[in-house]
Amino acid sequence: MPKWVWFIYVLAVLVVSVRNLSLPWGDLFADGGYYSHYNNYIIFKQSFFHLLDLKNLYIHYPQEQYDLFKYPPTFALLFAPFSLLPDFAGYTLWTALNLLLPLIAIQRLQGVSNRGKVGFAVVLLLEAITSALNSQSNGLMLGLLLLAFVSLQHQETTKAIIFIALTAYIKLFGILFFALFLLFPNTLKQSIWRIPLVMGMLFLLPLPILGSGLLRQYQAMFNLLAHDHGFFVKYSVMGWLKQWFALEPNKNLVLILGLIIQALPLLYFAVRSLWRLKSLIDISPSVLRKFQFLYAGSWLIWMVIFNHMAESATYVIAVGGAALIFTQLFFSEHQPPNFETSAGFHLIRNARKSHVLWLLCLTSMLLFTVLGPTDVYPKALRFWIVETAQLKAFPCILIWFMTTVELVSSLKSTKS
Numbered sequence: 001m002p003k004w005v006w007f008i009y010v011l012a013v014l015v016v017s018v019r020n021l022s023l024p025w026g027d028l029f030a031d032g033g034y035y036s037h038y039n040n041y042i043i044f045k046q047s048f049f050h051l052l053d054l055k056n057l058y059i060h061y062p063q064e065q066y067d068l069f070k071y072p073p074t075f076a077l078l079f080a081p082f083s084l085l086p087d088f089a090g091y092t093l094w095t096a097l098n099l100l101l102p103l104i105a106i107q108r109l110q111g112v113s114n115r116g117k118v119g120f121a122v123v124l125l126l127e128a129i130t131s132a133l134n135s136q137s138n139g140l141m142l143g144l145l146l147l148a149f150v151s152l153q154h155q156e157t158t159k160a161i162i163f164i165a166l167t168a169y170i171k172l173f174g175i176l177f178f179a180l181f182l183l184f185p186n187t188l189k190q191s192i193w194r195i196p197l198v199m200g201m202l203f204l205l206p207l208p209i210l211g212s213g214l215l216r217q218y219q220a221m222f223n224l225l226a227h228d229h230g231f232f233v234k235y236s237v238m239g240w241l242k243q244w245f246a247l248e249p250n251k252n253l254v255l256i257l258g259l260i261i262q263a264l265p266l267l268y269f270a271v272r273s274l275w276r277l278k279s280l281i282d283i284s285p286s287v288l289r290k291f292q293f294l295y296a297g298s299w300l301i302w303m304v305i306f307n308h309m310a311e312s313a314t315y316v317i318a319v320g321g322a323a324l325i326f327t328q329l330f331f332s333e334h335q336p337p338n339f340e341t342s343a344g345f346h347l348i349r350n351a352r353k354s355h356v357l358w359l360l361c362l363t364s365m366l367l368f369t370v371l372g373p374t375d376v377y378p379k380a381l382r383f384w385i386v387e388t389a390q391l392k393a394f395p396c397i398l399i400w401f402m403t404t405v406e407l408v409s410s411l412k413s414t415k416s
Contacts, residue, residue, distance in 0.1 A: 001103070001106070001107040001114075001117055001118065001121065002118060003102070004225045005118060005121050005122075007143075008125065009099055009100055009103050009121070009125070010096075010100070012125065012128070012129050012132070013095050013096045013099050013100065013132075014092075015131055016095050016099070016132045017088075017091060017092040017095045019133075019248060020036075020037045020038040020091070020133065020135065020250070021038070021087065021088055021091060021092075021310075023036075023037040025037075028066070029066050029289075031062075031066070032306065033062055033063075033066055035066045038087075038091055038267065039065060039066050039067070039135065040067075040134060040135035040136050040137075041082075041087075041090075041091050041094055041135040042064065042065045043065045043067060043068075043069050043080065044071075044075075044076075044079050044082070044083075044094075044137070045082060045083045045087075046061065046065055046069075046083075047069045047071070047075070047076035047079060047091065048076050048077065048079045048080050048083035048084075049078070049083065050069075051073060051076040051077060051206060051209060051210070052209065054209075054210065054213060056220055057069050057073060057076060057217055057220065057221070058070070058217070058220040058221050058224045059220075060225075061363070068224065070221070070224060070225065071137075071169075071170055071171070071221075072170075072218070072221060073206045073210065073214065073217045073221075074169040074202050074203065074205050074206060074219070074248050075169055075170050077204075077205055077206045077209070078097070078156065078166075078169075081093075082094050091135070091340070093101040094135070095132050095135075097139070097140055097143075098128070098131065098132050098136075098137065098138070098139030098143070098305045099128055099129070099132050099139055099142050099146070100143075101126075101139065101140060101142075101143025101147070102124060102128065102139060102142045102143040102146055102316075102320060103121055104143065104147070105143055105146030105147045105149075105150055106120050106121055106124075106146065108147075108150045108154075109146075109149075109150060109232075109327075110150070110154070111153070111289050111293070111328070111332060112327045112328070112332065113331045113332070114332055115331055115384060116327040116330065116331025116332075117331075119323075119326075119327065119329050119330075119331060120323045120324070120326075123319065123322075123323045123326075123366070123370075124316070124319060124320055124323055126370050127316045127319040127320075127369070127370050127373070128316050128371065128372070130312060130313055130315075130316065130339055130370075130374075131313040131314070131315075131316040133313075134311075134312075134313040136311075136313045136314075137170050137171070138313055138314050138316045138317055139278070139316055141167050141170055141171060141317055142175060142300070142316055142317045142320040144163045144164070144166055144167045144174070144322075145163070145164070145167055145174065145177055145296075145300060145317075146171075146320065146376070147159075147163045147227055148160040148163035148164045148167075148177060148180075149180065149292075149296045149324075151163060152180060152181070152184045152292075153184075153292075154189060155184075155187075157181075157187050157190045157191055157194070158194060158198075160181075160187075161194050161195055161198050162192060162198055164177045164178055164203055165195075165198045165199050165289075166202070168199070169202050170201075171270070173303045173307065174303070175298060176302075176303065177296075177299055178191075178195065179263075179266060179295075179299065180292070180295065180296055180299070182269075182270075183266075183269075183288070183291060183292050183295060184292070185400070195336055202289035220296055220328070231306045232384060233251070233309075234308065234309055234310055234311055235310050235311065235312065235314075235315070235386070235390065235392045235393040236249055236304075236305055236306065236307055236308050236309075236393055237258065237305050237306055237393070237397060238252060238254055238308045239308070239390050239393060240390040240393050240394055240397060241254070243388060243389065243390045244390065253310050254308075255306055258302065258305075258306040259306075261404060262299070262302050264404065264408070265291075265295060265298075265404060265408055266295070268407075268408055268411060269291070269411060286332075287410055287411070289328075289332075290328055290332070290410055291410060291411070293324060293325065293327070293328035294328060294403050294406060294407050294410070295407060296321070296324060296327035296402060296405075297321040297322065297323075297324035297328075298321065298325070298400055298403040298404060298407070299319075299321065299387070300317050300318060300320055300321025300322075300324065301318045301321040301322060301399060301400040301403070302321075302397050303318075304317050304318035304321075304396065304401060305318060305393060305396050305397050305400060310374045310393070312392060314387065315369055315392065315396065316395045318369070318396045319365065319369060319370060319396075322362075322396060322399050325399065325403055326358070326362055329355070329358060330358075357402070358402070361387060361395060361398055361399050361402065364391075364394075364395040364398075365395040365396065365399065368385055368391035368392060368394070368395055369391075369392055369393075369395050369396055372385040372386050372391055372392045373386050373392065
């Protein structure tokens with residue numbers, strides 16, 4: 001990764017940190033409270049002290065913070081290194097973690113050219129800043145999931161398990177990334193006992209502090225999440241259906257349908273007898289690599305667009321997934337040296353026919369998903385793009401659908 005990319009990201013860390021730390025506290029949410037411009041960080045910070053004091057993590061503490069803590073107790077404990085520091089140091093380190101961890105993962109990606117990695121970092125930058133300005137954990141989520149993918153590429157199974165398990169103890173949907181283990185030879189067999197071991201250890205991590213109260217904390221958390229704003233939806237498939245078609249289907253049904261569609265490429269993969277207990281067979285390394293990239297990217301998008309409470313700041317995960325897909329389609333290191341004589345020539349040629357459509361999707365994502373919530377647009381137009389037209393979400397929905405089709409098509413182009 002060129003030094004100038006690192007310079008821009010480090011500069012972003014400093015600008016975001018100084019900006020939020022220097023802005024005055026006040027009644028920012030018009031509820032009579034006294035809060036900071038890095039309120040989400042305060043929520044995370046205070047959760048550690050609430051944990052130590054054996055308080056209920058999942059109730060309101062209006063004298064300390066706006067809104068509720070919604071993460072597992074393990075996250076509250078792991079936030080200790082930040083909580084114990086003064087805000088100027090802890091918040092700056094938290095911002096650096098969320099902005100720089102994805103960049104570290106991007107640099108370690110295999111099968112992507114240097115130009116592709118730079119393109120990935122540039123596409124991600126503004127969305128990463130948007131998330132960091134909200135002091136949220138989404139950049140950390142993306143970084144950990146990308147590192148898990150990189151670890152699978154390097155056959156570092158235990159590291160991949162740890163990274164994914166950590167995301168599950170930040171936001172529960174991260175656990176779905178374990179589906180990728182089916183696409184890497186021998187990985188699933190090696191993970192049969194390691195996954196429950198790591199997940200169990202992280203679950204029990206707060207036990208010395210909470211004792212029998214650990215289960216009560218989890219009960220309170222799941223009760224909170226089960227009553228999460230009823231039928232309210234934000235920037236998601238559910239929000240898109242409501243705004244475009246005036247449909248308000250049951251959120252659980254939409255989620256299940258989305259999960260079935262997301263599983264279809266993997267099921268098709270299995271039906272064509274490409275999976276065996278010990279190895280993947282009858283598929284070329286280039287097609288398998290493409291499938292791994294696209295399926296990982298589609299999961300990252302899925303985790304956001306099927307979350308009915310997805311906020312603007314959450315979309316750094318979806319944009320990261322889309323960027324992962326585009327780097328494989330346009331910047332793969334493993335293109336055949338001679339297209340005309342390569343066995344994969346027809347597959348590549350046919351894929352290039354669709355490049356215009358993919359570029360249109362990328363353009364719409366940059367214009368609406370990335371730039372939509374920014375001051376590039378006047379306030380009224382910005383509201384229309386993000387809220388009314390759901391154009392924050394729609395490009396990612398379209399890219400996810402196209403990726404599902406591309407995954408199945410890539411397998412149809414091979415002999416079983």
